Amino acid sequence: MVTGISLEEAVVQMTGPLSPLGTEILPLERTLSRTLAADVAAPLDQPPFDRSPLDGYALRSADLTGANREHPAVLEVVDTVYAGDEARIPVGPGQAVRLMTGAMLPPGCDCVVPQEDTDRGDPVSVFVSLKPFQNYVYQGEDYRKGTLLLEKGTRLDAAALGVLAGAGITEVEVYRRPRVGLLTTGDEVVSPGTPLPAGKIYGSNQMLLAARLAELGVETETAHQGDDPAAVAEAMRELLEICDVLLTTGGVSVGDKDIFHQALPLLGAERIFWRVNLKPGTPAMYSLYEGKPILSLSGNPFAAFTTFELLARPLLAALTGEEGPRWGEGVLDTPFPKASPRRRFIRGRYEHGHITLPEGHSSGMLASLVGCNCLAELPAGSPPAEAGTRVRILLLE
Structure with a gap:
């Protein structure tokens, strides 16, 4: 297992051997x-016939030469054609066909006069002149x-x-879209809607990532387990039986209850890399089980979200044949007060080339993510970022 690799190396390690799941x-x-x-x-x-773009009269432009309100052209109305009707009667000299928007144009006409420029009578008086093929939609005009x-x-x-x-x-x-298993872990996590005992927290990661996957059009199977390695290994096995990819959150750092270091070997998975040189979400781990990807993310909500965008989205794109995450550039309108010894990604709002930052950038904070539509990248070794700094951004689309 490789440790401490760059984001780009991590993406190559994951996506290089993968190909689309089929069609x-x-x-x-x-x-x-x-x-x-x-x-x-x-x-x-498209359209499959010449048609009218408006309600009016199909006629010959030559019959309207010099027409105005004082000297209208007076034409015989020989037919009425509605949208959906076949135009059967041709327009001859001195004649017009009443028709509605979208109706088939009859043979012999070369323009359509809006009904507002007529008296709508029979015979009809026309008060304007038109050029050949004015107000005329050709067959195949769209394609x-x-x-x-x-x-x-x-x-x-x-x-x-x-x-x-x-x-x-x-x-x-x-x-074909992959079916994604989403396994959240932690003894401290309680489901929303139940009483909250002392020392516990309501889980947000499952809702956060399942909703993000739904936004991307991906079907998800979810589960939660506490911090028992054997139970987590069994939960992973069950999800991998019905899913193409498994995402997990929590249990990948170096604490006593970071149980994926035990659970993945119990499962029989091959660990490919652990720890990526970025912040937040450094402890991300990638494994394979019978050829199926397992991406294990930090349990901190914003860290999980960030590494999902940076790692899981390229992984999913490799399996679907779709374009991966889209990058751009913008200028910070809000300063970021901390130095960035490690490559850092911060949440922000991108509009018209400018980025505003919310208050609160801790990896455990989620409320300040609301309304953000990008992750702004601060290179490793960066001093505090001043307003006006140009940065690269990952667009959250």
Whole structure:
């Protein structure tokens, strides 16, 4: 087991041997936030016919030359077409077809006049002139049949799903998401909703990380165990039977009850590394059990959250074929008063290139994380950071 490695080395150690878990074909309604495993080509033109962008009249622009309110063009109305109807009657000289937004344009027309610029009569008087193909939506204006609609690797958001549905597509091939086991530990932890005995605390890590996994679209199985190594080893075994990845919190430092040093050998897991050169979350440990990853994080809530973002997210991305965490840069608007002998990550709020910091940065403090959307990196050996310092940030997306 390697000890005391860099964040980058840790990520390589975890993700290097991994590959995506495979793909599955799912109906659109189950693919929000999933990642496409194959290109999707348009099966039709969009729109599939020339259509009207507004309520009005389809006609020939040549019939409106010089039209105004004093001298309107007067046209015979030969048909009415609603959205969803087929336009069957062509527009000839001196004629118009009444139609609604989205309706198919009839043959022979080259523009649509808004109904506000007419008297809506029959025959209809038109008070404006139009250019050829004004207010005219062409077949295939959005995209043509056979063109690349969405690329492999696209994360499916509301807009992408709307595009797919509009093309008549009902199912797509996506990368399979890992099922994650989440095991929290500690004799001191009591479930919310029960009386709180002296010396105990309510557990937040399970809710914190399960909710974060849900935000990322990952299915989670949860469990909690006290500080008995054999019981923890058995709980890990049970979760690994039904999950692709196991995350644990607590029990990875050097105290008398840091029981993963005993539990992992009892399980028969191979420990790959322990301790990463960063703060908070230094004691993070990574193991493998029958090829399945086990990432053990600190029990301090913010430390667990930070190392989840820095380590677990790249691990999950390697198993899904998705893009990993996104990094950027910003300028501190708030000073950070402490020196950083070790590489440090602090919570912050990033907006328009600037970062504001909350009060309270202890690894056990969670309340100050509310409203934060980034982790700001302070390099090892940094003095206290002054306002105006440019820093690298990990975006919490």
